[in-house]
Amino acid sequence: MTPHSQPYDLLIIGGGINGAGIAADAAGRGLKTILCEQGDLASATSSSSSKLIHGGLRYLEQYEFRLVHESLAEREVLLRKAPHIIKPLRFCLPHERHLRPAWMLRVGLFLYDHLSKRVTLPASKSILFNTNSPLVNNITKGFEYSDAWVEDARLVVLNAMDAHNRGATILPRTRCIEAKRQGDLWQVTLQDQISKEVTTISSRALVNAAGPWVNRVFDKALHEAAPNNIRQIRGSHIIVPRIHDQPQAYILQNTDGRIVFVIPFEHDFSLIGTTDVEHKTSLDHISISDDEKQYLITVVNKYFQQKIDKADIITSYSGVRPLLDDDADNPQAITRDYTLELDHSNNQPPLLSIYGGKITTYRKLAEAAVNKLSPFFNEEGKTITQSWTADTPLPGGDFDSKELLSQKLTSEYPWLPDSLNQRLVTNYGTLCYKILGNAKSIQDLGPLIGSDLYEKEVGYLFNNEWAQTAEDILWRRSKLGLRFSKNEIRSLEQLFNTLNS
Template sequence: MTELPSPHLLAGLPASGSDGLSCDVLVVGGGINGCGIARDLAGRGLSVVLCEQDDLARHTSSASSKLIHGGLRYLEHGELGLVRKALAEREVLLRSAPHLMRPLRFVMPHEPAMRPAWMIRAGLFLYDHLARRELLPASEGIDLRRHPAGAPLQRRFERGFAYSDVWTDDARLVVLNAVDAAARGARVLNYCRCERVACVGGAWQARLRHADGRTVSLAARALVNAAGPWARQFLAEQASLPPARGLRLVRGSHIVVPRLFDHGHAYLFQNPDRRVLFALPYEQAWTLIGTTDVEHQGGPGEAVRLDAGELDYLCHHASRCFARPVRPADVAWSFSGVRPLLDEPGAPAQAVSRDYLLEMEVHAGAPLLNVWGGKLTTYRRLAEDAAGRLCAALGVRRPAWTRDALLPGGDFRAWIGEPQRPDADLARFAAALLQAHPELPAPLLQGWAQRYGSRVALLLQEVGLGREVAPGVREAELRYLRRHEFARRAEDVLWRRTKLGLRLDAAARAAVERWWCEHEAQDAGPAAPRRVPETTVS
C-alpha cells in the first residue's frame, strides 16, 4: 500500500484575520457521519476541514449498541429498504476493519405470547436473503435446553432462534474515519466550535474557535451540516438559516454490569411492550444491556444521562429473562445518547425510521448539504451519497472509492499473507504479533491488536514503551493516542479511544489523568495522523 503524504499540522491553521485559509468543503460535526463524509471527500482529492465542538464521537456516535446490523425489528415496521441497505453494509464494513469488527451470533428466546414462531421464521428468512451474505451464517432454530446459550436464562425458555450480525467499537470507528481523512489530506479539528458561518461572495465564510480561545477564519466552497442532534440548532444559530426539517430527539441508554454469561453469543429479548432488549458480551468481564427509546426533553446537550425510569426498565426486563436478577446496584457504568431521528408526528419512538435523509440547498452559488438522521451501520453509504452530491455540485468528477477500501490498521497482509476471513485473520495477526514480540505481556499485545490492528507498528516505534502508568496502560499507548488519534484529554482515552476507564479503578484512572496533565505541555495538540505503511512489520 502506498504511503500518502502527511496532512497539514493543526498548528498550521492561521489565526483569525489572516489571509488565504480556504478549502473545498467545511464539515461541521465530528460524529460518524461527519467523519465518514470527510474521509470520502478527502479520498476523492477535495480539500476538507472538519470541526467538532467537543471530542470526536463524544455524543451520539459513542453511545450506540455497538452493532453493525440490519435491524431485525425494523422489518416489523415495514422498513424493507432500510434493512436491505443496512444488511448489505455488514460484510462491507466487516472486511474493511477486521481488528474493529467481529461477527456476533445472536440468540432470540421464543416467547409464544408475543410473536408466533412462524412470524419470527419469516422475518429471519427475509433477514438472511434481503442482501448478499458470504461471511455470516444463516439463521436457525435452537433448543435452549441443550444449547449453551440456554443455561443463563430462566427455565421457561425452551426454544429459540439464532442469527448473525456484527459487533464494532463505535467510538473507534469514528476516530479511524477521522485518521484516514487526515492521512488523505483533511484537517480534523476536535474541540473546535463553528461559531458563525454565512454565505458571502459565493462561498461560506466561517469563524472557528478552539477550546483555548484561539479563532480561525475559513472560506469554503461548500458546507456540510453533520451536527447530528444539533443540526437544526446549527442552522438557526450559527448559520442564521431557517431549518427546513424537524428532528425528533430520542434518548437511548445502556447499562454495563458484571458478566452474566460465559459464552460468546449475544441475546435479543422480546419485551411485552413490543420493544426488544439487547444483552451483549462486552470487554471480556462485562455484559452490555440496552437500549431505551425515550423522548428527550430540552436541547441535545442537556442532561443526556440515564434516568431512574430507564434504569428500572433495563433492570426489570433483563431480570425477566436471565436466571440471575439484574439490580441497579450491579451497574458499573451507563451511557446515553440522543438519536436525531426524522420527525414522524404521532409515531411511537421505537417506530420512527432510523434511515437518513440528505438535503442539498444552494445559497448564492454555494452548496449546503444537511444530514438528517442516520445510523451507525449505514454511515459509509451515507458518506458515499453525500460525497457524490457534493462533487456534482462543485463540478468535480471523482469516483466513489470506499466500498473496497480498508480502514487504518485493517491490512494484515505483511503479517499473515493474503486475507481469508476477517475473524480468523485477526486471530492470525494477534498470534504473529505475539511471536514477533515475546518480551511483551500477551494480554497487552492482544488488546493492542484489537484496538490498533497493523497500526500497532506506530505504537511499537515509540522510543521505549515507557513505564506502566496504570495496570495495562503503558506510556507508549498514551503518547500514540495523543499524537496519532486526536486525543486531547484523558477522558478521550479512557472512555472513547479505549474502554480502559471501565477496567481501571478510580486510583488508576486518576493516575492516567495526572500523566496526561503532566505531559500536556510537551505535546500541545496532536500531530497530524499519518498512514502507516501497512507493509512494515515492527
C-alpha cells in the first residue's frame, strides 16, 4: 500500500456482502471509495449462508411483513442483475398435521405470492407425493413454492469487481487497526496482513460493515462504546452425497418450530441447514458442533427414505450472523432486518455502522446506506447521483439466458468439455471470455490442476478477482474443493506460490 495525499470520500471496513454492495453503489454514484477487508472477500458470514435469495417464508410468523415484501421484490431484481450466479429454485414443503396446520401454510404462501409482484417465478400450489417421492411413505401431501439460489461468495466478489470497475480501491487482507476523527476527516490506519506494511488513509466518511466484528471495530479501532448490542447467532450446514435425484429443494419443519433446507448442491451433493444457536466463543474459530450435526441429521432422517449419519458428512461450514439484539427469547425469533446507525454528533465526520441484514436485501441496504451519507457529500460541492444498481447487471451478467450463452461457447469453442462449459457460464457469465480468450484447444488453457480447473482460470482469478490462496478458489470463487484430491490441492498451492513470488 502507498499513502494517498487526497482524501477518499468513503472508507468501508468489511468485505462481506454489505461492504461490497455499499462500495459498488457509492463508486457508481461518483464517490471516491476504498474498501478494506481483514481476510479474503466473503471469507466469513457471506460465504456461509444457505445460498438462497428468498423472501423468508418463516419471517411471516414474526410479522416481518416489511422485510418479506422488500426481500421478495429484491428477489426479482437480483434474478435480473446476476443471471449467471442466481437461478430460480422450486421448494417442496411437506405437510405434517401436528406441526403448522394446512390453513396456516396456505395463508402464508398466499401472502408470499402476493406481498410483492412476481415476474419470473410461478405461484405456490398444493401437491401430492406419489410412490416416486424420496420422502417417507406416511407423508403424502404438501406445498410447492418458488425462491432462488445464489453463489453467495461470488455475489460478493462480483460487487467488489463492479466497485473496482467504477473506480473504487479494493484491499483484501488489509485490517483497519485504528480510526480517529481529526478535524473534518477520518484518519484511518490500515495494515496489510501479508507484508505487515502500515498506511494511513484519510476519508470524509467511514462505514463499519464488519459483520460479526462490527462491535470489535468500535472496541479495537475506534476506541469507543458501540451504539448497539448484537447477538452472535451461528448457522451451520452439512454437505452429504445427494439424497434425492429431483431438481427441487425441500423445506422441512421440525417440532421446535425451526425449518431445515435440503438443497441440491453442485450436481452430486445435498446441502443441509441451517441451525440457529448462540455463538459465545471466539470469532476466530467458528465451526459446527456435534449437537448441530445430529440436529440436522435427525430432521432429515425423519422425512427422507434415504437415511444419513455423521459418516456421510463430506464437509461442513458455519457462519455467525451479527443480529441486532431485540430481546427475543430464542435465536430464530431475532429479526433479520437491518439497522443503519449514523453518528455525526457535533458536526464531526460521519460514521455509519451496519447491523443485521440478509444477503437477499444487500442491494437495498447499500442503497439506503449511501442515501443516508449523501447529504454530507453534497456539502462538499459534489453532486451525488441517484441510485443506479437496480437496473444494472453485475459483471458477467449482460446476457439473455444461460442456455444461449452456453450454445455460443459451444459454437466458438467446440473443443470445450460440456462440464467446463456449464461451470464457466454459471460462475462467470460473459466474463468467461476473459479466461477463454483466443484459445483454440484445451491445451491453450494451460496445465490441468484438478477437476476441470486449468491454469488459465487460476491466472484470471489471481489477476482479476483477488484470489491469493488455494482456499480462495476452491471454496469461495468456486466449490471445486468438493472434488479436489490432496495432491491436486498441493499443485494449486504450488501454483499460487509461483504467482505470489
